[in-house]
Amino acid sequence: MKKTFFYNFFPTKAEEEEIEKAGSSSANPPVRREVIEIRDFYPPPEPDPANPWRIKKVVNNTDVLTGKLVLMHNDVFEHIFRFWSLEICNQVVNGNKVYVAVWDLTPVGGPIQYQNESIYFGKGPRETYILGWLDVVRNDRVRPRDEVGLYWDQKSGAFHMKILRRAV
Numbered sequence: 001m002k003k004t005f006f007y008n009f010f011p012t013k014a015e016e017e018e019i020e021k022a023g024s025s026s027a028n029p030p031v032r033r034e035v036i037e038i039r040d041f042y043p044p045p046e047p048d049p050a051n052p053w054r055i056k057k058v059v060n061n062t063d064v065l066t067g068k069l070v071l072m073h074n075d076v077f078e079h080i081f082r083f084w085s086l087e088i089c090n091q092v093v094n095g096n097k098v099y100v101a102v103w104d105l106t107p108v109g110g111p112i113q114y115q116n117e118s119i120y121f122g123k124g125p126r127e128t129y130i131l132g133w134l135d136v137v138r139n140d141r142v143r144p145r146d147e148v149g150l151y152w153d154q155k156s157g158a159f160h161m162k163i164l165r166r167a168v
Contacts, residue, residue: 001037003081003089008032035081035089044082053149053164054079061144067118067134069148073127080121080129080152092129097122101158104136112139113158131159143167 011019011029019029047054055075063069071080081089092098101115120132131150136142145167153160 001082001086002040003035003077003084003086004038005033006036008034033093035086035093037086040082047151052151052160053162054151056147056149056164059142059144059146059148064137064142064144067132067137068124069131069133069150070124071129071131071150073129076129083152083154092121092123095123097132100131101156102131102133102136103153103156103158103160104140105160105162106140114139115158133161136161 009031015029055071057063057069057071059069081092088098097120099115099117099120101113102119104112104114114133114135116135118132118134119136120130122130122132124130140163142148142163143166146163147165148161149164150159150161152158
């Protein structure tokens with residue numbers, strides 16, 4: 001199922017009573033936002049085994065120095081949240097971290113799995129999301145201007161990532 005935001009502009013009865021008690025007729029109740037599931041008329045595109053990287057990003061200095069890969073809202077909702085449960089999506093949107101596994105497919109010797117407290121997915125500033133990848137950055141020597149490919153693999157329940165192009 002596809003995920004989207006639902007905005008509720010109507011106050012609850014308790015919020016209305018609270019506004020009346022305060023005696024302020026101009027007080028605006030807070031707009032509540034939550035993630036809901038909607039019917040997906042168009043199924044997600046089938047992954048191409050030769051090029052499965054749904055999210056591609058050129059890494060910047062901040063991504064490397066902080067160990068937090070910043071991902072855009074549309075990419076996350078279209079290519080990650082679509083495969084996660086509604087409860088986990090709401091946890092992330094509400095500001096909680098969700099610990100995940102990351103398979104790094106870059107090394108020639110075989111993939112390396114990262115799964116510890118420094119590997120997580122969470123909410124970032126201004127409608128962005130964060131993939132904590134500090135161990136990946138350290139072990140794989142990710143540099144600014146490297147291009148990284150990323151996707152959520154439903155079968156393994158983990159992120160798969162690879163450095164697609166090294167910076168010159």
